[in-house]
Amino acid sequence: MSRRQDAARPRVAVVGAGSWGTTFGKILADGGAHVTMWARRPELASEIQEGKRNSEYLPGINLPRDMHATHHLSEALEGAEQIYLSIPSQAVRQNLKAVRPLISQSDAPIVSLMKGVERRTGLRMSQVIEQELHCDPARIAVASGPNLALEIASEQPTAAVISSTSQETAEAVARRARNKYFRTFVNTDVIGTEFGGVLKNLIAVAIGIVDGVGYGENTKASIITRGLVEMTDFAVAFGAQHETLQGLAGLGDLIATCQSPLSRNNTAGRLLGQGYRFDDVVKQMNQTAEGLASVAPILQLAREVGVQMPIVEQVKMVLDGTMNPRDIAPHLTTDDDTPQGERTTNGQAGGGGALWRSIQRALDQFRNGGRGAAGDRP
Ligand SMILES: NC(=O)C1=CN([C@@H]2O[C@H](COP(=O)(O)OP(=O)(O)OC[C@H]3O[C@@H](n4cnc5c(N)ncnc54)[C@H](O)[C@@H]3O)[C@@H](O)[C@H]2O)C=CC1
Ligand SMILES: O=C(CO)COP(=O)(O)O
Structure with a gap:
């Protein structure tokens, strides 16, 4: 040129x-x-x-x-x-x-x-x-x-x-x-798009931890699925659209980061699961693993809006050295004694969810002036 x-x-x-x-x-x-x-x-x-x-x-x-x-x-x-x-x-x-x-x-x-x-x-x-x-x-x-x-x-x-x-x-x-x-x-939806990227890092640390411990695909799929619920509850509580978390910036990124050894968050988690202490993990990482610094402020924000994040809480406990990585997997719910309903959507669940989504789509089209710009809508 x-x-x-x-x-x-x-x-x-x-x-x-x-x-x-x-x-x-x-x-x-x-x-x-x-x-x-x-x-x-x-x-x-x-x-x-x-x-x-x-x-x-x-x-x-x-x-x-x-x-x-x-x-x-x-x-x-x-x-x-x-x-x-x-x-x-x-x-x-x-x-x-x-x-x-x-x-x-x-x-x-x-x-x-x-x-x-x-x-x-x-x-x-x-x-x-x-x-x-x-x-x-x-x-x-x-x-x-x-x-x-x-x-x-x-x-x-x-x-x-x-x-x-x-x-x-x-x-x-x-x-x-x-x-x-x-x-x-x-x-x-800037809130949903940004929080999707932040929150999937925390779930990827959890996946790394159980990988490092040696647990298999059932454990990981359980954490990814329940992790997406935590991500969605949190982001929606701050004004995000539910659908954004089902799109590229939510589920898409969650899958990539949780599956790939290229992910630094996943790698940091794996080292923790293998028994390295937090300080040693930080020393070994010569690239940025954002999840490690985001855990505490995200949990603080979650408490402020009353959202429960049992997986992220456990990641924090492993980082703090107060939970054995081996114990992370069984505690996928906030209350292990009382069986919970498997809720996968937020307050607009059920029939209302479909209606809500079609209203959102109509609003999106309206905002786009009917040009049908390529929105990231599943
Ligand atoms: N690497 C990836 O695959 C992706 C990363 N991201 C995000 O991109 C952001 C940047 O990450 P990476 O490029 O991956 O990190 P990196 O660790 O590869 O690079 C960070 C860069 O920032 C520089 N840096 C460090 N401290 C600095 C400071 N105080 N002032 C100015 N520069 C400083 C480093 O020298 C380095 O060039 C992170 O928020 C990450 O979550 C997003 C999508 C993909
Ligand atoms: O954000 C990423 C992929 O979308 C990169 O993930 P890591 O920061 O964990 O490497």
């Missing part, structure tokens, strides 16, 4: 050059954008810029020849029409403080690729972005779904959902963030 052709392409910035940031940069570049990655470490920026590799996070992957990288934030953000953020959730606020003065003249959409909540505040990443950048929520989007970085970097066909309270923002981002191997749907 000539310099002139390169300059004519829409510019986007990706802040964070770990496994997901770099993979998303590749998605965007393969979709036709002029991508500049920001890497915190100069040596990583130069490996991407010069060698078109990120050997620490994406071994064996060749990055697009026209993908750029810098360790100067101002260079990465200059002229960006869309800005994607992919840094560990606990570091987002401090990084946004550096981003803010550099984009004061810009109204570019800000897209969160992260799947954690802030430990100190319990806030979702879109809320932290809104606070730190003082921007209209309609400018913020989040991307989520069954998106194990290394598989996508190998160009295996994958779907994701882009969510924003503004349908227009969601569609603009979804149009940019797609290519022949990466398909993006849209929705306007």
Whole structure:
């Protein structure tokens, strides 16, 4: 590609050059954008810029020849029409403080690729972005779904959902963030989409734990199924749509993360199940396992709205060293003595659920102006 052709392409910035940031940069570049990655470490920026590799996070992957990288934030953000953020959730606020003065003249959409909540505040990443950048929520989007970085970097066909309270923002981002191997749907349920990504990490830690102990498929299927109920109850209590949790950002991501040894949350859980202590697990993980930091704030939020999360509670006890990993599986309900009904939906269960879903669909179509944008609706 000539310099002139390169300059004519829409510019986007990706802040964070770990496994997901770099993979998303590749998605965007393969979709036709002029991508500049920001890497915190100069040596990583130069490996991407010069060698078109990120050997620490994406071994064996060749990055697009026209993908750029810098360790100067101002260079990465200059002229960006869309800005994607992919840094560990606990570091987002401090990084946004550096981003803010550099984009004061810009109204570019800000897209969160992260799947954690802030430990100190319990806030979702879109809320932290809104606070730190003082921007209209309609400018913020989040991307989520069954998106194990290394598989996508190998160009295996994958779907994701882009969510924003503004349908227009969601569609603009979804149009940019797609290519022949990466398909993006849209929705306007930011709460459900973000919480889906956060909560499936906690269930994936539980799955890792029982895997590490040596339990088999029945145990894992039981935890995945009951885990989805916990995820749904929690997210709906905070205003999410039930259906979002059945879609790519909920069930889809839950399946991928719970099944794959590529998942860092699953891997962290497996080490705990094998008997490693929490501190040793953290030392062994050289990549981000968001679930470990999200457990405590999620349980705090659950208590505030009166939602019971027996599986997540047990994950916390294993992390704290107060429960033997072997004991996690039998306690799948909150009350082991009294048999519970197998409730799989929230308050709109039964006949009301179908009616509710058709009302939601009608509302969605109305919001889309009858254009039938590809919503992520099962
Ligand atoms: N890797 C994956 O398959 C996927 C990850 N995600 C989410 O993407 C987010 C980022 O995760 P990954 O890229 O996987 O993590 P990673 O561990 O691969 O990379 C994190 C990057 O952030 C940098 N970093 C660490 N501390 C920092 C700080 N204080 N300030 C600035 N940069 C810092 C690291 O140097 C590294 O480049 C997480 O929220 C994760 O849940 C979402 C979908 C898929
Ligand atoms: O979010 C992911 C897949 O969708 C990645 O999961 P891990 O962070 O557990 O690797």
